[in-house]
Amino acid sequence: MPTPLYRYSFLVLFLLGMISCTQHSTAPANVAFHNLTSKYNALLQAQELLGEANKTIFANRRDNYAALLPVLVPIDSQAALLVTNELASVIKKASLVAERHQNAKYLDDAYLVLGQARLQQGDIRNAIETFKYINTNYPDGNARSAALIGLMRAYTEEGEYNVALRVADVVRNLPLSKSETLAYYLTKAYLHQQRREYAVAAAILEESLPMMPKNDRKARVYYALGQLYELTDKPAKAMSQYAAVQRNRPNYDLSFYARLNSLLNQPNQDPKVSFNRMLRDRKNADLQDQIYFAMGSYEERRGHIREAIPYYKRAASLAAQKPEQLAAVYLRIADLSYDPLQDYESAQMYYDSTVQLRPRNLGNLAQITEKKRGLDQFVMHLRVIKTEDSLQKLAAMNPTQLDKYLEKVVSDRQAKEAAEKRLAEEKAARARQEQMLAASGIQPDNVQASSVWYFYNPNSVQRGRQEFQEKWGTRKLEDNWRRVTKETSLTSDNSNITAVRQPGTGDPSNPQATQAVSPLQAEVESMKKTIPFTPEALDASRKKQELAYFELGKLYRLTLNENQKAIQTFEQLLTLFPQTQYESETLYLLYLATEGTPRQAEYKNRLFQKFPDSYYVRLINRSSLTPLTAGAESEAQNLYAQAYETYRQGDYTNALSQTERGLQAYAGNALEDKFALLKAMLMAKTQNAEAYRKALNDFIQNYPGSNLKPMAEEMLTAAKGK
Structure with a gap:
């Protein structure tokens, strides 16, 4: 009986399938098979996964609207951890196309997806190599333009701006689809923004916005464009962009900041009423720090620097749990304190706080750190001058006056510490009370103070403490505190202290008798040890001051570029220390600082007369001589x-x-x-x-x-x- 024909047809199809699996064949059936398989089994899935990963990263971004907003969300390997598995799957599926479908027409598209996934991972060097590979090996492929746009973005993220510009020049001459044109414009605007070419970036964004659909991405770009117009001193255009933000479905924070910045750019209007209204709005409870920051910015723009500082400080106190924003506020206060206020002690403190927070969004952190180091030295020398001056004045006082002064200093400090401790205890007690009431389901506002347990009522605790001290004095916390072997004595500052009476204590006839010393007197005696009473100690104190004046003058001259203050400090050094060992260098620095004034000749003559053989005289002579032959x-x-x-x-x-x-x-x-x-x-x-x-x-x-x-x-x- 003959074999049915359909059985042979299955065999033929099987053999054709086996032949078509060869990925190096150019036969039409073979190529068609690999095109179909690569597109639907790997590439399409990889593209969908990459799109979802990009959406997740964008949705979970952490934009700092108080600073200049980047046109594109910067590549961040930490942010990519949210989609680690998705990106790994994208790379795996895109790699399958390269491994198993070498004759497919979608090979360059697979490499493109692979490069884009690596870029999002933060693996920028490998992404660059992948994009370069596409450009070299597929010059006529569909993916070349997108690969070069990705290459431009990768170089921008690496800070290689000149190389990115050369790639942009190549892309400009290529035929681009609508989506590629938009990607090119946004990437190029981002590049120029990073180069601080704000006017160019703004012009490119104007061209790109009509191509974008109405969504939160477009609202974000409008906001960035508004900031760019602010930086190029075009407040009217900035206000127009901030208004456009509201029409493009922004999230609440973006909408809030757009309104805030719009208020700052209104001509001839005082926005304080609007600011106060925003402060009262409950929806802005966690954004009040930014409102105060905007109020400080408003005063600063009007030239009222000293009025701006309290607003910035209020913003800092409210941003304590927001490290990135707190660093930005600290930096603003530090910059204003440094210049124009020239309050270098405050500047040092706020620069130090900025550096301690180590913000990632400050590109000039290295320069800030360097400035902070110079101010550290400045503040150190300034404190030496003030401290040694105070100690020398104390050393010149008569003993009675000195004791009274030191006792007052210690008493005032102890009273301040006690008040701070009492306040902290009251806050802690109040917090415990509220916690206890919350656990019992009772609202604190509805509870009378008398109905609360004694130790959870801070007023009762404070009243009890005062009554105890009035009757028993300040007692050490210990067992058997009421024994008759203890007695309460009064110190010179009317504070009660407890002294333990040992047998024979207080008896003048007993040579082993010991006299109780109050904590106040003990601290006064400790402070006296730092005062330079002896000639040797006084000389050491003056030498510290002498060096501090000299170093302070050099910092004014060489680091802070404060010529006038440098001259004043050096002259003060020469007046206070006529025989200073730094005289020759001081006169030379004064000679340099007074260049172009009649006083320069005076300092030059003093230097030449008193130190004719010094190095500084030879320096001056050398500068006027021609080089030796x-x-x-x-x-x-x-x-x-x-x-x-x-x-x-x-x-x-x-x-x-x-x-x-x-x-x-x-x-x-x-x-x-x-x-x-x-x-x-x-x-x-x-x-x-x-x-x-x-x-x-x-x-x-x-x-x-x-x-x-x-x-x-x-x-x-x-x-x-x-």
């Missing part, structure tokens, strides 16, 4: 060799004469530090030990970069020892 350098080397040989032969007087001639005739020569050290060594042979030590000190101070400095320091140590 090769012949002059050779003459200087010969003279040094001659002087050194004369020194070795023991003819110290002639050697000193030759050395001084070398320093004067060949100022700025390559061997200047050798001449100077040889001169110091000759001072030991021709003058006394004090002159020798002074010469070594001058060398160390005048030639800090010389490789002979360690030798000079060893010689000075030996000279001081002997």
Whole structure:
């Protein structure tokens, strides 16, 4: 009986299927099979997963509307953790196309999805390589334009803006679909925004907005455009963009900030009434810090800097649980305190707080940290000056006045600490009471104070504490506190203390008797130990002050660029310490700080007359001299060799004469530090030990970069020892 024909047809189809599975064949049936399989078994699923992952990341973004809003949500590997599994699946499915369907026409699309998934993961270097691979191997493919747009975005995220611009120039000349054109515009606007080219970014966004559908993404771009117009001083256009935000389905926070910024840009109108209305709105309860920040910004824009600071501080107190926003507020206060207020102590404190929070949204954190370090030094030296000045004044007071003053200081501090402790205890008691009432289901407002247990009523606790102290005094918390072996004594500041009477205590005839000392007196005696009563301690205190004035002047001059304050500080140093060891450098810095004024000649003359051989005199002379010729350098080397040989032969007087001639005739020569050290060594042979030590000190101070400095320091140590 013959085999049915349909059985052979199944066999033929099976064989055709097996042949078509070969991914390197170009046969039509084979290619069609791989096109179909790659598109529907892998690529389509990968694209849908990537789209969902992008939506999730956008929905869970953390925008800081108080700062300049990026046009695109920046790539963040931490944010991508929300969709780790989805992105892993995208990469796996896109990779299957490359592994199993080499002859499919969707291969470049698969690589594109792979690169986009890697970019969202934060694996930017591999994403760049993937996009480059598409551009090189599929120049005529459908995915090339999108790959180059992705490459532009990746380079922007890496901060390689010039490379991103070159890629943008290539994309501009390619045929783009509507969606690719929108992606290109948004990416290019983002690039120019990162380069702080705000006007260019705003112009590009104007072109891109008509292509966007009405949704929260479009509202977000309108808000960013409004901020860009603010930065380019176009308040009317900014207000127009903020109004457009409200028409594009923004979330509540975005709508709130758009209204807030719109109020700040209204011409000739005081927005305080609107601000106060927003503060009273319950929906803004967790956004009050931003309202106060806007109120501070309004005062700042009017030039009322000192009026703005309290609003910013109020904003900071309300943003305590929002580290990113708190850092932005601290930074604003710090910047205003630094300039124009020049309140460097406050600036240092707020810069320090900003750095401690380590905000991720501040791109200039390194510069802020560097500025903070300079201010740390400034505040340290300023405090040394104030502290030592106070201690010296205390040392000059008569003993009776000093005791009264210190007792008052300690009493005031103790009273303040006690008040703060009492307030904290009352708050804690109130919190416990409310917690207890909440647990019992009773509303605190409906409960009379008398119906609450004694220890949960802060007023009762405070009243009881006062009654106890009036009767028994301040007692240490311990067992058997009412025993007759204890007694209450009154201190000089009318506070009660308890002293334990041991047998024989208080008996003058008993040599082992001990006198009870109050805590106040003990603290006063402790404070006295820091006061410089002896001449040696007073001299050490003045030396600390002397160094602090010198360093403070240098910080004003070299770090803060405050020339006038530098001059005042240096002059104060010379007035308070006429014999200061920093006089030569101080006069030189005053010479530089008074450039272009009649006083410059005065400081120059003082320096030249008092320190004719100093390094700073040679610096001034060197700046007015032409560089030494090769012949002059050779003459200087010969003279040094001659002087050194004369020194070795023991003819110290002639050697000193030759050395001084070398320093004067060949100022700025390559061997200047050798001449100077040889001169110091000759001072030991021709003058006394004090002159020798002074010469070594001058060398160390005048030639800090010389490789002979360690030798000079060893010689000075030996000279001081002997």
